Amino acid sequence: xxxxxxxxxxxxxxxxxxxxxxxxxxxxxxxxxxxxxxxxxxxxxxxxxxxxxxxxxxxxxxxxxxxxxxxxxxxxxxxxxxxxxxxxxxxxxxxxxxxxxxxxxxxxxxxxxxxxxxxxxxxxxxxxxxxxxxxxxxxxxxxxxxxxxxxxxxxxxxxxxxxxxxxxxxxxxxxxxxxxxxxxxxxxxxxxxxxxxxxxxxxxxxxxxxxxxxxxxxxxxxxxxxxxxxxxxxxxxxxxxxxxxxxxxxxxxxxxxxxxxxxxxxxxxxxxxxxxxxxxxxxxxxxxxxxxxxxxxxxxxxxxxxxxxxxxxxxxxxxxxxxxxxxxxxxxxxxxxxxxxxxxxxxxxxxxxxxxxxxxxxxxxxxxxxxxxxxxxxxxxxxxxxxxxxxxxxxxxxxxxxxxxxxxxxxxxxxxxxxxxxxxxxxxxxxxxxxxxxxxxxxxxxxxxxxxxxxx
Numbered sequence: 001x002x003x004x005x006x007x008x009x010x011x012x013x014x015x016x017x018x019x020x021x022x023x024x025x026x027x028x029x030x031x032x033x034x035x036x037x038x039x040x041x042x043x044x045x046x047x048x049x050x051x052x053x054x055x056x057x058x059x060x061x062x063x064x065x066x067x068x069x070x071x072x073x074x075x076x077x078x079x080x081x082x083x084x085x086x087x088x089x090x091x092x093x094x095x096x097x098x099x100x101x102x103x104x105x106x107x108x109x110x111x112x113x114x115x116x117x118x119x120x121x122x123x124x125x126x127x128x129x130x131x132x133x134x135x136x137x138x139x140x141x142x143x144x145x146x147x148x149x150x151x152x153x154x155x156x157x158x159x160x161x162x163x164x165x166x167x168x169x170x171x172x173x174x175x176x177x178x179x180x181x182x183x184x185x186x187x188x189x190x191x192x193x194x195x196x197x198x199x200x201x202x203x204x205x206x207x208x209x210x211x212x213x214x215x216x217x218x219x220x221x222x223x224x225x226x227x228x229x230x231x232x233x234x235x236x237x238x239x240x241x242x243x244x245x246x247x248x249x250x251x252x253x254x255x256x257x258x259x260x261x262x263x264x265x266x267x268x269x270x271x272x273x274x275x276x277x278x279x280x281x282x283x284x285x286x287x288x289x290x291x292x293x294x295x296x297x298x299x300x301x302x303x304x305x306x307x308x309x310x311x312x313x314x315x316x317x318x319x320x321x322x323x324x325x326x327x328x329x330x331x332x333x334x335x336x337x338x339x340x341x342x343x344x345x346x347x348x349x350x351x352x353x354x355x356x357x358x359x360x361x362x363x364x365x366x367x368x369x370x371x372x373x374x375x376x377x378x379x380x381x382x383x384x385x386x387x388x389x390x391x392x393x394x395x396x397x398x399x400x401x402x403x404x405x406x407x408x409x410x411x412x413x414x415x416x417x418x419x420x421x422x423x424x425x426x427x428x429x430x431x432x433x434x435x436x437x438x439x440x441x442x443x444x445x446x447x448x449x450x451x452x453x454x455x456x
Contacts, residue, residue, distance in 0.1 A: 019079065019080070020077050020078065020079050020084065020085075020141075020144065021077070021078050021079075022075060022076065022077055022078075022148040022152070023075075023076050023078060024073050024074070024075055024076075024089075024152060025072070025073070025074040025076060026071075026072055026073060026074075027059060027072055027074075028052070028055040028056050028058075028059050028072055028074055028088070029056055029059065029060070030074070031052065031074060031076065031083070031086065032083070033052040033053070033056070035082075035083040036051075036052040036083070036086060036135070037051055037052050039083055039084075039085075039086060039135040039136075039137070040132065040135055042135075042137065043132035043135060043136075043167070043169070044132065044167060044168070044169055045130070045131045045132045045167035045168070045169070046131065046132055046340070047129055047131035047132070047338075047340050047359075047361075048316065048319040048338055048339070048340055048341075049124045049127045049129055049131065049338070050088065050124060050131060050132060050133075050135070051316060051319075053311075053312075053315040053316040054124070054312075054316060054319075055088055055124070056311075056315075057308050057311035057312060057315065057316075058070075058125055058126075058304075058308065059072065060307075060311065061304070061305045061307040061308035061310075061311055062305055062307065063125070063126075063303060063304045063305050063308045064090070064097075064125035064126070069092055069093050069094045069096065070090045070092060070097075070125050071090060071091040071092070071118075072088075072089070072090055073089045073090065073091055073120070074086065074087070074088055074089055075087050075089045075145060075148055075149050075152065077136075077141060077144060077145055077148065084136065084137045084141050085134070085135060085136040085137065085141045085142065085144065085145040086135045086145070087122050087133055087134050087135060087145060087149065088122060088123065088124060088133070089120055089121070089122055089149060090120065090121050090123065090125070091118045091119070091120055091158065092117065092118060092119055092120070092121055093117045093118055094117065095119075097125055097126040097303055098121065098123060098128075098162075098164055099128035099164070099165075099399045100128075100162065100164050100165075100182065100184065100416045102162065105425075105429060108425070108428070109159070109422075109425065114159075114422060114425070115159060116159050116160070117159070118158055118159070119158060119159050119160045119161075119162065120149070120153050120158050120160065120161045120162070121161075121162045121163075121164060122134070122149065122161065122162070122163040122164070122166075123162070123163070123164040123165070124165075125303075126303045126304065127165075128164075128165055128186075128398060128399040128414075129165060129338075129361055129396060129398075130165045130166070130167065130186070130396075130414050130415075131165065131167055132167045132169070132170065133163050133164070133165070133166050133167065133170050134146060134163075134166075134167075134169070134170045134173060139169065139172075139173065142169060142170070142173045143173050143176060143177065146163075146173050146174065146177055146179075147177060149161055150177070150179075150419050153419075153421070154421055157421075158421070159420065159421055159422065160418065160419060160420045160421060161179075161418070161419040162416060162417075162418050162419075163179075163416060163417040163418075164416045165414050165415075165416065166415055166416060166417055170417070171415050171417060174417030175417075179417040179418060179419050180417065180418045180419070180420075180426070180429060180430055180433055181415055181416070181417055181418075181433070181437075182415065182416045182417075182418060182433055182436070182437075183413050183414070183415050183416075183436075183437060183440045184399070184413075184414045184415075184416070184440070185400075185411050185412070185413065185414070185440065185443060185444060185447070186396065186397070186398065186399060186400075186411070186412055186413075186414050187397045187398075187401060187402075187404035187405060187409035187410060187411055187412070188394055188395065188396045188397060188409055188410065188412050189384060189387075189394060189395040189396075189397065189407070189408055189409045189410070190393070190394050190410070191238045191239055191387055191388060191391070191392060191393050191394060191395075192236045192237070192238065192239075193236040193237050193238065193239050193244065193245075193248055194236050194248050194453050194454070195236050238388070238391065238393075239388045240388075241388060241389075242381075242384070242385045242388060244388075245384065245388060245408070246258070247454075248408075248453055248454060249408060249452050249453060249454060250452060250453065250454045250455070251454075253406055253408070253452040256406060257381065257406075257407065260373040260376050260377070260381075261373075261377060261381055263371075263372045263373045264371060264372075264373050264374055264377040267327070267371045267372070267374075268327050268328065269325050269326070269327050269332070269371055269374065269377070270325070270326055270327075271323055271324065271325050271326070271377070271378070271382050272323075272324055272326065273321060273322065273323045273324075273382070273386060274321075274322050274324075275318065275320065275321045275322070275339070276317040276318040276319075276320065277313075277317045277318075279313065279317070279320060279322050281313070283322055283324060283334075284309055284310070284313055284322075285306075286324065286331050286334060287309070287322060287324075287334045287336055287364075287366075288306050288309060289366070289368065290333060290334045290365065290366025290367060290368060291304075291334075291336070291364045291365075291366045292366070293366045293367070293368065294364070294365065294366040318339070318341075319338055319339055319340075319341075320336060320337070320338060320339065321336070321337040321338075321339055321360065321383075321386065322334060322335075322336050322337075323335045323336075323337070323378055323382050323383070323386075325367075325371075325374060325377070325378055327369070327371075331368075332367060332368050332369040332371070332374075333365070333366065333367035333368065333369070333371075333374055333378055334365065334366065334367075334378070335362070335364070335365040335378040335379050335382070335383070336363050336364045336365070337360050337361065337362060337363060337383050337386075338360065338361040338363050339357040339359070339360055339361075339392075340357060340358060340359040340360070340361070341357050341358065357390065357392050358392065358393045358394070359392065359393060359394050359395070359396065360383060360386075360387055360392050360394075360395045360396070361395075361396045361398070362379055362380075362383060362395065362396065362397050362398050363398070365378055365379050376407065379397075380397070380404070380407045380409075381407070383395055384407070384408075395409070397409045402447070405447065405450060405452055406452060407452075408452050408453070410447075410451070411444055411447040411448070413440075413444065
C-alpha cells in the first residue's frame with residue numbers, strides 16, 4: 001500500500017522549494033534496499049539496526065507486524081525517483097518493546113476518555129540503541145521529513161508521535177520544530193585509557209603475572225536540555241589488554257572483577273566466540289534456546305522469533321558476534337553482541353568483514369544452567385576483552401542498570417522527542433518533562449561522582 005502525504009500545503013503535497021513528495025509505505029519491503037542503506041550511510045550516527053536487512057527481517061519474521069502491534073507506515077520523501085528522506089514509522093496499539101515508558105501518559109488519556117492509541121513511533125522495534133532515526137540527505141530535508149510525519153499523523157487522527165533514542169541531528173531537528181524532549185540514562189564503555197600520571201600499569205596489578213592469569217578468564221577463542229556528561233575519563237590511548245583496562249580502575253573495582261572472573265573459571269566454564277558466517281546453524285539454535293529461556297523465566301514470550309535470527313544469519317551475518325559458554329564440553333549459556341562498522345554502514349553485508357568495527361552493542365543473553373557471576377562474564381567481561389583486542393571504540397550496554405558502572409560502563413544521556421496532538425495533554429506532559437528533566441540531571445551528576453576509575 002502506498003499513500004501520498006502532503007509536505008507543507010495541500011493537493012499534490014510538494015515542498016515549496018522543490019518537488020519533494022512524501023509517500024507512506026505499509027511495509028519496509030516497499031523500499032529499495034540499496035537506496036535505504038545508501039541514505040543510512042550518509043548519516044552521522046548509523047547503526048546496523050536501521051539497515052534495510054534488519055527492518056525487513058523484523059517484518060518478514062513476524063516479529064514486528066500489525067499482528068504484534070507494530071503496523072509499519074514508513075514515511076519516505078522523494079525527489080523524482082530519488083529517495084531523499086525516510087524513517088521507520090509504526091502505528092502502535094500498545095507501548096511494549098519501546099524502553100521509553102509512557103504508560104502513565106496512556107493511563108491519563110484513558111481516565112479522561114481520550115484515546116491514546118493508536119500512537120506513532122519513529123523507532124527500531126525492541127531496540128533501545130541510540131542512533132539516526134530520520135534518514136535525510138541534509139538538515140533541511142530532515143526537518144521536512146519530521147514535519148511530514150507530524151502532519152500525516154494529525155490528519156490521520158493519531159494521538160502522538162514519539163521518536164525514540166534519537167541521534168543528535170534528530171534531536172536538533174525536533175527542538176527546532178518544538179517537539180518535547182525526554183531524557184533517559186544508559187551506560188556505555190569507552191576503549192580509552194585514562195591519564196593517571198606516570199605510574200606504569202604493571203605497578204597497579206596487585207597480583208603477580210601468574211596470579212593475574214588465574215583470576216582473569218581467557219578471552220573466548222575464535223570458531224539537549226540536560227547537560228550531557230563530560231568525556232568519561234579524559235583523552236587517552238586505547239587499552240592494550242584486559243589487564244591494562246583493570247589497571248585503570250580503582251582497587252575495589254579491580255578486586256571485584258577479578259573475583260567474579262575467578263568464580264566462573266573455577267566453575268569449569270570456558271568461552272568461545274564466533275562472528276558472522278562462522279556462527280553455525282547449531283550455534284544460532286542454541287542461542288535462541290537461551291534467549292527464549294530468559295523471556296519465559298520472566299513470564300513473557302520473546303519479542304523476536306527464531307526466523308528473525310535465521311534472516312540475520314542469511315542477510316546481515318557480519319553484524320553479529322556470539323559468545324558461547326561451555327562446561328564439560330557442553331554449551332550452557334550465550335550472549336549475542338551486535339557490531340557497527342560505521343563509516344561504511346552503507347556497504348553490503350559482506351563488506352563488513354573487511355572493516356574495523358567501531359562499536360559493539362550488548363543485546364541478548366540467556367543461560368540453561370546457573371553459575372555464579374556467569375552473567376557478568378558473558379555480557380560484560382568477554383565482550384569488553386574482545387573489544388580491546390579488536391580495537392573497538394565503545395561498547396553500549398543497553399538500557400538501565402547502575403550495576404554496569406562497576407564494570408566501567410559510564411552514564412550517558414539518551415534522548416527521545418515527542419509530539420502530542422491534544423493541546424491540553426501536550427501542556428501537561430511538558431510540565432511533567434520539565435520536572436523529570438531536573439531529576440535526570442541530578443541523577444547524572446550523582447553518577448558522575450561515582451566513577452570506577454582510579455583517581456590521579
